Amino acid sequence: MSKKINVxxxxxxxxxxxxxxxxxxxxxxxxGECGKRFxxxxxxxxxxxxxxxxxxxxxxxxxxxIEMGAGND
Numbered sequence: 817m818s819k820k821i822n823v824x825x826x827x828x829x830x831x832x833x834x835x836x837x838x839x840x841x842x843x844x845x846x847x848g849e850c851g852k853r854f855x856x857x858x859x860x861x862x863x864x865x866x867x868x869x870x871x872x873x874x875x876x877x878x879x880x881x882i883e884m885g886a887g888n889d
Contacts (some may be wrong), residue, residue, distance in 0.1 A: 855867075
């Protein structure tokens with residue numbers, strides 16, 4: 817059984833229970849209370865949360881994927 821963590825939504829501050837990440841990759845989550853999508857990035861000391869569109873590129877899953885693939889032409 818996987819452990820769970822509580823991540824507070826950066827929009828409404830509601831706690832959201834999610835499986836404990838197995839790596840440090842940022843991921844999108846959807847708040848169970850307000851329904852808005854946000855980003856959760858695991859860190860060595862816990863996790864950071866960002867509103868969708870407000871995270872630095874290295875913390876945004878879509879932006880990170882684009883940046884990592886941009887040099888493969």
